[in-house]
Amino acid sequence: MDDLRKQLFYERKNGYEQIDASEHALVEEYAQDYMKFLDASKTEREAVANAIALAKENGFVPFEPGMTLAPGSKVYRSNRGKSLLLAVIGQESLAQGAVIAGAHVDCPRLDLKQNPLYESDELAFFKTHYYGGIKKYQWVAIPLELHGVVSLKDGSTIEITVGKNPGEPKFVITDLLPHLAQDQMKKTLAEGITGEALNILIGSVPYDDDEKDKVKFAVLSILNDNYGITEEDFLSAELCAVPAFDVTEIGFDRSMIGGYGHDDRSCAYAELKAVFDVKDPRRTCVCILADKEEIGSDGVTGMQSAAFDCFMKDLCVAQGVDLRRCYEKSFCLSADVTNAFDPTYPDVSEKMNDSRVNYGLAIAKYTGSRGKYDTSDASAETVGFVRRIFADSHVIWQMAELGKVDQGGGGTIAKYMANRNIETIDAGVPVLSMHAPFEVVGKLDCYMTYKGVLAVYRS
Numbered sequence: 001m002d003d004l005r006k007q008l009f010y011e012r013k014n015g016y017e018q019i020d021a022s023e024h025a026l027v028e029e030y031a032q033d034y035m036k037f038l039d040a041s042k043t044e045r046e047a048v049a050n051a052i053a054l055a056k057e058n059g060f061v062p063f064e065p066g067m068t069l070a071p072g073s074k075v076y077r078s079n080r081g082k083s084l085l086l087a088v089i090g091q092e093s094l095a096q097g098a099v100i101a102g103a104h105v106d107c108p109r110l111d112l113k114q115n116p117l118y119e120s121d122e123l124a125f126f127k128t129h130y131y132g133g134i135k136k137y138q139w140v141a142i143p144l145e146l147h148g149v150v151s152l153k154d155g156s157t158i159e160i161t162v163g164k165n166p167g168e169p170k171f172v173i174t175d176l177l178p179h180l181a182q183d184q185m186k187k188t189l190a191e192g193i194t195g196e197a198l199n200i201l202i203g204s205v206p207y208d209d210d211e212k213d214k215v216k217f218a219v220l221s222i223l224n225d226n227y228g229i230t231e232e233d234f235l236s237a238e239l240c241a242v243p244a245f246d247v248t249e250i251g252f253d254r255s256m257i258g259g260y261g262h263d264d265r266s267c268a269y270a271e272l273k274a275v276f277d278v279k280d281p282r283r284t285c286v287c288i289l290a291d292k293e294e295i296g297s298d299g300v301t302g303m304q305s306a307a308f309d310c311f312m313k314d315l316c317v318a319q320g321v322d323l324r325r326c327y328e329k330s331f332c333l334s335a336d337v338t339n340a341f342d343p344t345y346p347d348v349s350e351k352m353n354d355s356r357v358n359y360g361l362a363i364a365k366y367t368g369s370r371g372k373y374d375t376s377d378a379s380a381e382t383v384g385f386v387r388r389i390f391a392d393s394h395v396i397w398q399m400a401e402l403g404k405v406d407q408g409g410g411g412t413i414a415k416y417m418a419n420r421n422i423e424t425i426d427a428g429v430p431v432l433s434m435h436a437p438f439e440v441v442g443k444l445d446c447y448m449t450y451k452g453v454l455a456v457y458r459s
Ligand code: MN
Pocket: 104, 263, 264, 293, 336, 337
């Protein structure tokens, strides 16, 4: 009877009860490398720059239209420094389709407005407009760094990073003291801190003159000394405030990683490592690091942009293949994080179908909300395909659903890939406190995501 039970029941099991000591060591080794990548990649531009540096070390070269490609050729194309496409050419023609993994490297953050700088009551501030889905109250009273670029009228671009390196100052958005917060505390979490209250404190010493806005003047003079910029230059700047937290191990057992931007750099790094490690693949492997996913994948560097089609078409042209024929035979793993079940907030999940920390790579057949609205909803055959290859490669994985029915929901780049007539399914790392300034993931799940992407690339 016990055998029959085992045979008939589907039982989920903790990943640590399925791996041996040698694989545990691989999990650790992988986690250390990922932590370095995450720590150095606080914006999509930095993630792309770091990915290109790693790609070059691994033999990738910039892909120009008309280049001769042979099986094993390794190429990349940067889309304006904010998204990245890499490919390893397969033994088979692109007429047999490509195997694609797509993650995103943009994360929720606070962008400076185009006219950001002001002084109020002898304190200087930057005004911000938040980017992506945030709980605003999480972004006050925490240390912030400033990252980004300023494009000058002469056509040059200056990179600015303040607060990342030891000894540099940081920034903060102030919050009300509890003693005087009785009105604020009666508001909902959504209303307690408003978007227009996310003003970053940047200075307090007045400039030595008799005009108004002396603190603002003093800040501008520091910026001019350090970067040669003036107030007008903010008009053509892309500067953002991100959490100034170091990436760190979490827990007595060090089994988890805390840091900013696991969504979706945990999957982006998994893809990168996999595309570096795949050797002589049967089909062409494509790795996408997309931008703008957190604001709907719109824009020239988002997954709705033709930049991806242009890259794929250039690859296809090199082999005399019709792009449409390539797409219809391609497969895409949309590598994006999902919600990890949190025992402190059990009510938002449905326990039979949630994903859990340490249970491995989380496959989402569908995301979306309100009755599977806004999702590509992969077919049974597509799920069957990944089941088979994950079983063959001993990838520990789980099925996931983003919260219980009608609780909310979310989306990824999956539907934009599927809309191109590419068979697509979502898969990624389960995250605790997703979209918070400090998110948490399990090391084992990060490693299994790498292993899963590699299995797909080898299929
Ligand atoms: Mn994501």
